[in-house]
Amino acid sequence: MRFYSFTEEPYPDAWASGADSLRVKLPNRLCDPEEAARLYHEYIDEWQLCDELGLDIFVNEHHSTATCLTASANIILAILARTTKRARLLALGFPIGNRPDPLRVAEELSMIDVISRGRLEMGFVKGVPYEIHPSNSNPATLTARFWEAHDLILKAMISHDGPFSWEGEFFQYRNVNIWPRPWQQPHPPVWVSCVSVGSATSIAERGHVLGTVMTGYKAKDLFDEYRRVWRRQSKPDPLPLDRLCYAGFLGVGETEAEGRRRGALVAQYLRTNSIVAEAFKNPPGFVAPAAGAKMIKQTGSMTFQSHNVATKEGRVLNSFAKASVQDLIDGGLLFAGTPDQVFRQIVDFYDTVGGFEHMQLMSQAGTMGCADVEANLTLFAKEVMPRLQEYGRMRRKQMGLPPEPALA
Amino acid sequence: MADQQAGVSSIEVNGIATGLIRRGSGRPLLFLHPEIGLSPSAPVIGLLAERFAVIAPSLPGFGHSALPPGFTVDDLAYFGLDLLDALDLREVVLVGVAFGGWIAAEIATKSQERIARLVLVNPVGIKTGGREERDLQDIFGLTQAELDAMSYHDPSLARFDPKEASEDDIYVRLRNRETAARFAWSPYMHNPRLASRLHRIRVPSLVLWGESDRIASADYGRAYAARIPGARFETVARAGRYPHLERPDHFARRIAEFVAANQF
Incomplete structure (x- = not known):
């Protein structure tokens, strides 16, 4: 198993402003560049520590928001490509349906892959609804544009015999011929994130790595759909676990109380994540009208429920903002406590959803400072990760899967 | 289902399956709905049908009409021009409201062969201000309550309860919003080329x-009218951007008077 440490690089000072929206319209006068610089350096140091501890690294990007200072995943990865030595560098990811120029994305990703000597894990995301207004991308055509950008980026990476032309519905280029070409052949591994079964189908059809976040035990439905498509395509059974990734939240401590305290700090992400003005939560066509009508008819409300996580026992957590640490643990979102408790929580989740090779762990959020983050990462890497890797090897064997490739 | 209502049919226009309301007799009046579509039960249809042969399509992508890629x-x-050809309509009164006004203006700049009179109602489609001025409020960046308050004189008319509505009604509402964004997201609610083409309109407007x-000010409407040769500009009291819903009697009467005053 591989574990990717994650922070969204939050700017928590602005959260205290009491604004009704931390995203899209929060004025950037609330951002002090000196404080932003301090935070960037701190977060980069923490990722550097991951490299030393044997953890991998996961970044994403958001725009116009105090919840995430990573406005460009590529810029952080470009730094880490040079300063880290061994960690896999996962971006999940690049909002390629919102980017005006996918050719530029292909060039930047190839550079990162080459500079890191083949450590890039290349994730593409459709993005959350509140990314639509900052990016100006048309929500009604987002999915089609996403897949056209995806096709173009991959073709640019695997074409080595001079320019080709591209005259698509959304993107037109007379001369695609990227330099450098990527280090990994034919291209870096592709990841796509999703929260719905319909999206899982299109990811599985292409054989990409499926990542999912904030879905709790619903992840099983997505993983099952992947397995169904895999079998339908008559690929070798069972599905290799390296096609699946689950993202959770992490709080480890020497004592249960300390682990849960760190878990509560990381959970600040869940509590602030959706403080977004109502107007930006539901862009036109972001949810397909037929699916949207079904949801609205069921709930009786014109507002879509973005998160509807249930515990293993079926208890629904309607609001992350109001959920307790215990609720979040029960919902399979947060793994928190002593190293032994965290190990057992993750194993239980792993077996409930049918296993996965990759795990993203948010290990910093909100106001959680470097002392807690370092302890969180170190305890996990030293006390939990080796046991989980051993467990993963044992489960692979039971499932009849070949041993995982040697770790970098 | 809405499609089962009287006067509602469907037609293939250049291969596009199109929902169509046809009611009344007399001079043909082609009605182009705003971004929120048009319900077949809207009283304005009957009021117009007392004076005209009303043809009101659901534009491609709206209602249940197909949308080619x-x-x-x-x-x-x-x-719109294909539809006029398909039904062989002549000397048509072309009426468009809000987004439909934009389409009506686009049609008229391309060909007036089958059009005798043009009525644009709170139309969008042109940019009048500078690059740092927003002519039109961003309808895709407002809550439903804000949007209703800015669109209607009496927002209670806009009330929509998903608990009472059918799944199909909700679907059409979501689809209309999606299609409006598809066409009008960016450049927002306008065609940068349209303003310089409005001079081509020669029919009484x-x-x-x-x-x-x-959403848009009356000054925007005045600037629009000023670009159409000889166009008359007239405000409607106690109505927002959908006067056909808020003042259907006045709306139908003013169109009939305008047509009568400008004899063919």
Whole structure:
């Protein structure tokens, strides 16, 4: 198993402003560049520590928001490509349906892959609804544009015999011929994130790595759909676990109380994540009208429920903002406590959803400072990760899967 | 289902399955709905049908009408011309409200062969201000309550309860919003080329403006009318951007008077 440490690089000072929206319209006068610089350096140091501890690294990007200072995943990865030595560098990811120029994305990703000597894990995301207004991308055509950008980026990476032309519905280029070409052949591994079964189908059809976040035990439905498509395509059974990734939240401590305290700090992400003005939560066509009508008819409300996580026992957590640490643990979102408790929580989740090779762990959020983050990462890497890797090897064997490739 | 209502049918226009309301007799009146579509039960249809042969399509992508891939506002205008050809309509009174006003203006700049009179009602489609001025409020960046308050003189008319509505009604509402964004997301609610083409309109034209429209101002409407040779500009009191819903009697009467005053 591989574990990717994650922070969204939050700017928590602005959260205290009491604004009704931390995203899209929060004025950037609330951002002090000196404080932003301090935070960037701190977060980069923490990722550097991951490299030393044997953890991998996961970044994403958001725009116009105090919840995430990573406005460009590529810029952080470009730094880490040079300063880290061994960690896999996962971006999940690049909002390629919102980017005006996918050719530029292909060039930047190839550079990162080459500079890191083949450590890039290349994730593409459709993005959350509140990314639509900052990016100006048309929500009604987002999915089609996403897949056209995806096709173009991959073709640019695997074409080595001079320019080709591209005259698509959304993107037109007379001369695609990227330099450098990527280090990994034919291209870096592709990841796509999703929260719905319909999206899982299109990811599985292409054989990409499926990542999912904030879905709790619903992840099983997505993983099952992947397995169904895999079998339908008559690929070798069972599905290799390296096609699946689950993202959770992490709080480890020497004592249960300390682990849960760190878990509560990381959970600040869940509590602030959706403080977004109502107007930006539901862009036109972001949810397909037929699916949207079904949801609205069921709930009786014109507002879509973005998160509807249930515990293993079926208890629904309607609001992350109001959920307790215990609720979040029960919902399979947060793994928190002593190293032994965290190990057992993750194993239980792993077996409930049918296993996965990759795990993203948010290990910093909100106001959680470097002392807690370092302890969180170190305890996990030293006390939990080796046991989980051993467990993963044992489960692979039971499932009849070949041993995982040697770790970098 | 809405499609089972009287006067509602469907037609293939250049291969596009199109929902169509046809009611009344007399001079043909082609009604192009705003971004929120048009319910077949809207009283305005019957009021117009007392004086005209009303033809009110659901534009491609709206209601249950098909939407060919890659369709643009330009294609919507050609769709309108194709529809006039398909039904062989002549000396038509062309009426468009809000987004439909934009399409009506696009049609008229391309061909007036089958059009005798043009009525634009709170139309969008042109840019009048500078690059740092927003002519039109961003309807895709407002809550439903804000949007209703800015669109209607009496927002209670806009009330929509998903608990009472059928799943199909909700679907149409979501689809209309999606399709409006598809056509009008960016450049927002306008075609940068349209303003310089409005001079081509030679038929007698009336621009009606619901005064309570706060998505666009009456000055925007005046600037629009000023670009159409000889166009008359007239405000409608106690109505927002959808006067056909808020003042259907006045709306139908003013169109009939305008047509009568400008004899063919």
